[in-house]
Amino acid sequence: MNQEYTRHVGQFRLALAISVLVLISLSAHVTAQTSIRTRVAQIDEVMVAANKLRIFNGSVLVAENGKVIYKKGHGLANMEWGIPNTPDTKFRLGSITKQFTAALILQLAQQGKIKLDGKLSDYLPAYRKDTGEKVTIHQLLNHTSGIPSYTSMAHFMQDVSRQPFGVDDFVKRFASNDLQFEPGSKFAYNNSGYFLLGAIIEKVTGQTYEQALKARILDPLGMKNTGYDHFGNIIEKRASGYEKGPDGYRNAGYLDMSIPYAAGSMYSTVEDLYLWDQALYTN
Secondary structure (H helix, E strand, O other): OHHHHHHHHHHHHHHHHHHHHHHHHHHHHHHHHHHHHHHHHHHHHHHHHHHHOOOOOEEEEEEEOOEEEEEEEEOEEEOOOOEEOOOOOEEEOHHHHHHHHHHHHHHHHHOOOOOOOOEHHHHOOOOOHHHHOOOEHHHHHOOOOOOOOHHHOOOHHHHOOOOOOOHHHHHHHHOOOOOOOOOOOOOOOOHHHHHHHHHHHHHHHOOOHHHHHHHHHHHHHOOOOOEEOOOOOOOOOEOOOEEEEOOEEEEOOOOOOOOOHHHOOEEEOHHHHHHHHHHOOOO
C-alpha cells in the first residue's frame, strides 16, 4: 500500500514538474511573441510618422536574430500615379553600390588576382604614371588615395551628368587629375576611387563591371531583384526618383548611369539586401 502510494506520488510529482516546465516554456514563448509584436508595432509607428512628416519615403525591412520581423513599404513608388512602395519595390542604391565593388575587389585579392598593396598603375597601365604609381588598391578602397572625387568638380553635375561615357574615356578625362594630398595621409570620401576600382575589376576579370557583379555576387546569392540600373531598360517595379525641397517632392533630374558606375549604379530591394546582409556572415 505504501509502495503503491509512493509510486503514485512520484508519478504525480513528475507530471507536475513536466506541466510546470511546459507552462514556463509556453509563457516564455508568449512573452517573446508579445515582445516581438510590441517592437514591430513600435517600428511601424515610427515609420508611419516619418512618412507623414516627409522624412522617409521608401521600404523597410527589419530582421532580428536572422529572422525577418518587419517588412513594409511606406509612401509612394510613383507619386504621379499613386503607386505605393512595397517590400519588393526596386530602388537605386546610390553609394551602397560601393560595398559590392569592395567585395568584388576583395574576392579577386583572395584569389591572388589583385594585391591590396599593389599600385593603381599595375592594373591600369594607361593611367598617368606619376600618380598611378603612388596610389595603392587599399587606398582606393578606404578613400585615402588623394585623387580628387569627380562629383566635387565645379559644375560637374550640371555639365556632365547627362552624358554617356565609356569607362576608359571617363577615367582619362575625370579620374586622372592631380592629387589633392599625399596618398595615405588623409581621408576624403571619393567617388573617383570607386570608379577606378570598377575599371580595375573589368581589366582583371575580362568582364564588364555589370557581368562580374552578376556572376560573382548576385547570381550565387539569388539576388534576382538586384542589378545595374540602365535608364532605358524596362525594370519591373522600379521606383521613380524624387528630390525633396521646401515645397514638397519633385521629379529627380536625369543621370546617365555610366557616371556613377561602380561607385553608385545599382538598384535593389530591401528583401535582396537582406540576402546580401546575411551572406556577409558566411564565407
